[in-house]
Amino acid sequence: MDSQVKAQFPDEQSPDGRFVRQEDRFRGWVSADGHTGFPAVAGRYQLFVSLACPWAHRTIIMRKLKRLEAAIPMTVVDPIRDERGWRYGTHFLSELYLLSDPTYRGRITVPVLWDMQTKRIVSNSDDDILRMFETEFNAIGDPEPDFYPAEYRTEIDALNEEIFRELNDGVYQAGFATSQTAYEEAAYRVFAMLDRLEERLATRRFLFGKKPVETDWRAFVTLIRFDPVYYSHFKCNLRRIVDYPNLYGYLRDLYQYPGVAQTVDFDHIKRHYYYTHDDINPTRIVPIGPLQYLEMPAGREHL
Ligand SMILES: N[C@@H](CCC(=O)N[C@@H](CS)C(=O)NCC(=O)O)C(=O)O
Numbered sequence: 001m002d003s004q005v006k007a008q009f010p011d012e013q014s015p016d017g018r019f020v021r022q023e024d025r026f027r028g029w030v031s032a033d034g035h036t037g038f039p040a041v042a043g044r045y046q047l048f049v050s051l052a053c054p055w056a057h058r059t060i061i062m063r064k065l066k067r068l069e070a071a072i073p074m075t076v077v078d079p080i081r082d083e084r085g086w087r088y089g090t091h092f093l094s095e096l097y098l099l100s101d102p103t104y105r106g107r108i109t110v111p112v113l114w115d116m117q118t119k120r121i122v123s124n125s126d127d128d129i130l131r132m133f134e135t136e137f138n139a140i141g142d143p144e145p146d147f148y149p150a151e152y153r154t155e156i157d158a159l160n161e162e163i164f165r166e167l168n169d170g171v172y173q174a175g176f177a178t179s180q181t182a183y184e185e186a187a188y189r190v191f192a193m194l195d196r197l198e199e200r201l202a203t204r205r206f207l208f209g210k211k212p213v214e215t216d217w218r219a220f221v222t223l224i225r226f227d228p229v230y231y232s233h234f235k236c237n238l239r240r241i242v243d244y245p246n247l248y249g250y251l252r253d254l255y256q257y258p259g260v261a262q263t264v265d266f267d268h269i270k271r272h273y274y275y276t277h278d279d280i281n282p283t284r285i286v287p288i289g290p291l292q293y294l295e296m297p298a299g300r301e302h303l
Helices: 052-066 095-101 126-135 150-170 171-173 182-201 216-232 245-255 266-276
Strands: 045-049 074-076 114-115 120-123
Touching: 045 052, 052 126, 052 216, 095 114, 095 120, 120 126, 126 216, 150 171, 150 182, 150 216, 171 182, 171 216, 182 245, 216 245, 216 266
Parallel strands: 045 074
Antiparallel strands: 045 114, 114 120
């Protein structure tokens, strides 16, 4: 074992220096017909997010694109956390976790979907929240566009799983590794995944063709943070996204999708990562770059 250093999250570190992410604790489900005990109605649920967090970011995008902003109020936590965890105003997110389960001892994470009526957390799983926003609120929000089209569901689920493992979580595996071996394995896998996506995007505008689906937004939240954060802070530095012609155009295309740029806050993103992971960046210096030119035309409409 070549890992003697302190891990970012010691309870989630394996003996050989790998980061093993904790399971989501709250997996309740809001349903269109209410059979799960949480009916999809306007004004009952509140979404707690960090603008820095990629997992939360997906739910913010879906809330916006499905036009659920009026029906589901959103609270944004401060980007900087101390040992008391995520904070909003004078409150801490831990209060919601402990009200829901007084025995909860895990990490307090965003996103959280909170039920204002029963005063408990419905879900702290970004996958589930994303899916609920997509499929259960169609009578309240906008049924179009459909980001989980029936004809692609099996393939969407499979690619989601691969992108989660190799890319979304992969960058964290590289960044939170406390052994050289664990880091290298994870970082090479991240780039193998980026290479596969680069190839897939040579002939398709989005991952499943002419329109973005859920998988595209799941990839987007990692790609948009890649050059500013994961490249340097998490040491995923074989290449940048701007070095991949297809991925860079694709990133700009998604960024320019109506409403999406407003969900991206580079100040929160950069301050959060560079300031909060003390074991990775103890000086808390936030780098000045990079320039990304995300407003440049994507040039992918012909695909
Ligand atoms: N599995 C969670 C992951 C959420 C997560 O890890 N969020 C991070 C921010 S990117 C967090 O809240 N971390 C709190 C902490 O590290 O104490 C989900 O599916 O939503």
